[in-house]
Amino acid sequence: MDGRRPRSLWSLRDDAVLEDAEGGRVLVVRSAVDRVRLPSPHPLVRRALDRMMLGPISLENVVDAPRGAFEGSPGTDLIPALPVVLATALGRLQHLVVRSIGLDDRRGPVLSVVPVCRQARFRPVLPPPQRRVRLSCRCRLTLRGADAELFSSAACHRVLLHRPEALLTTRMLQRCVTPAQAADRATAPLLAQAIIAHVAGAGMVTAFPGEEGSGISPLRDPGIFDQFLPRWPD
Template sequence: MGNTDEYQTVHLWSLSEDVVIESETDDGELVLSGPWGPERIAAVPPVVREALHRMELGPVLLKNVEPRPDSKTSKAGVYLVLLPVLERLSHLVVRTLGVGDFRGPVLSVCPVSRHALFSSVRLTAMAPIQLPRGVSFTLEAEGFALERDGSTHRVLLHRPEAVWVVGMLVRPVTPDAVSDALPLPRALTWSIIEYLASAGMVTQVETGVEAGMEADLA
């Protein structure tokens, strides 16, 4: 498995390939052009402008975005300034999971709808999960792609680690069981599963007891 430090998870942000920063106005407004028309952001702080320009070029680690020396935004406050804007632009933002071995990203979650909102999902270690019905699995130049009818995201699996995890999810299984079965650090396995869940590609499975209780209450 190699040095565990090499598998430290890295969470990256970028603008979708079809998104371009068209212009900046004198009053600090940014205009982004995307597949669903222009997006205007008024009074953009310098740290947000810097982050978006870097995200236009490729995946960015937000903790590496530094405020300008003359900025009133502290290093600790960068997230407080950035995250509300990035949440608003969630339908234009690709979320990428990487690791510290410099062999490329593990997977990317790409928006495919104006209503796409990447919201982190926390799972329970012993609660069964699996791929939901309607998920397609196809090979593309960038890796395997997961898509689902009606989903606001698609997922690109760039590396074998992500494919291994997906392969475990074709039947109901707990996150703990996936972690125990694969030769990967637990943190990486869990991050892959949580990214898939946040993209709508993993659902929790009702146990027989839970299903029976719901039937009794109906």
């Protein structure tokens, strides 16, 4: 078994552009989906966004934090662990921020969750270990060159599967499986759990009731509920 822990990586959408306005007193983040003004941007925010423009990065490197400072178990919401000024800015920019999973092997991201609309809000959601889950019936898996892509007409994100580990785990979700079963079948259990948490957080997983009860919020239907729609504070 491969016990390496997945790493959280952050970047901006490919079409995002940073612009200074009002003599540098305002930082504007512009893309095809929105234009966000950040008044009096903290130097830490500027540094993070400058690096995120170049591709997926670990935020630990931006703030000179110890390795693993902003990591948690699969399904952990990482934003509250960040410095307040950075968490506030990234909270406002969620619909422009790409969330990726990587490993310490210099081969690039394993998976990326890309926002596609202004309403996009994301946090990983890992179902309880024995909860049966599968891809939503609205979700479509297609191959695009070297990558595969998950898309759902009901989701505010698309999920890019860059490496075989992501594709193999996602294919497990084409049939009912529990996160525990998926982890047992994977060569890298923690990575498999992180992949499931990101696909579920993107709103592309259907779950079935389990013996342990509700477990994940919201459960809108006492039978099968269609998607995880994580809440984010306004």
